[in-house]
Amino acid sequence: MLTVEWQDGCIRIIDQTQLPHRLRLINLRSVEEVVKAIKALKVRGAPAIGVAAAFGCVLGAGKLEATAKKLIASRPTAVNIRWAVDRMIKMARAGKGLPINKLKQLLLAEALKIQAEDIEADKKIGFRGASLVKDGMSILTLCNTGALAAVDYGTALGVIRTAHNLGKKIHVYVAETRPRLQGAKLTAWELKRLKIPFTLITDNMIGYFMRQAMVHMVMVGADRIASNGDFANKIGTYTAAVLAKAHAIPFYVAAPLSSIDFSIPSGDQIVIEERDPREVTNIGRERITPAGVRAANPAFDITDAKYITAVITEMGIIKPGEIKKLWR
DSSP states (O other), X not given: OOSEEEETTEEEEEOGGGTTTOOOEXXXXXXXXXXXXXXXXXXXXXXXXXXXXXHHHHHTGGGHHHHHHHHHHHSSXXXXXXXXXXXXXHHHHXXXXXXXXXXXXXXXXXXXXXXXXXXXXXXXXXXXXXXXXXXXXXXXXXXXXXXXXXXXXXXXXXXXXXXXXXXXXXXXXXXXXXXXXHIIIIIHHHHHHHTOOEEEEOGGGHHHHHHTTOOOEEEEOOSEEETTSOEEEETTHHHHHHHHHHTTOOEEEEOOGGGEETTOSSGGGOOOOBOOTHHHHEETTEEOSOTTOOOOOBSEEEEOGGGOSEEEETTEEEOGGGGGGXXX
């Protein structure tokens, strides 16, 4: 089952807000529905929303420039949306003058290509990253970076999945990932289905388990990587990276080339999405704070390149300082 796919003239996604209790597929038939689904985290994860945006360009082919602006604005931190939309616009320009039905066919072919490339890239990331995983290791991961965050395989969780499939005996520590609990809801759901041993922990337990020498490696994804190796990922990643450095634990970032923004020199230029404070004051529909409490809710943080051991891409395992060499 693909996280994002094109079916019968619309985009079919797994509604991730229903997990882990219900596996529900929904159809998106307009650009507005795609934008709402991305903002509401019905479809999420940098590679997945990039593919969703590509298909969204097919739905909005008649007004592609306006469609592009809406899609890019839906989640400003992840570069994959802009990357995918730019590809679609380039393809549309190549087909300038075509009747709308022919233009849609051209754009759909490109979107399907982007989808296929994502699946292939993630599998390569999985196999390259699995070479770093040793038998008996315990791996800490944050948020969700599995098939749900991509199309069919995943990035950081794809590495873990591949290592498991190769017969390596591993254990995963899953940080719950407040405030939306993607670790507790989504990563735990995926690992359980894959029969990979794991333990769910709260975010503020990370230091404890590292100090007890129970974590041997940290493996995370990325929503945007700057050309110097700084990267944005789900809030709490920076904390885990600093703790990993303090305990001499290798810290790896697994991401496709589409998550690298070669146009910015450092993480200082990455826009951080601010989400509804109610995600912090509430868990689901239940308010956990006194009424009127003020809350902040940055969805991502920036981790400096100096905390990263290496970045795992489909092109290979590289040091953060070598990212510029991947420009093509």
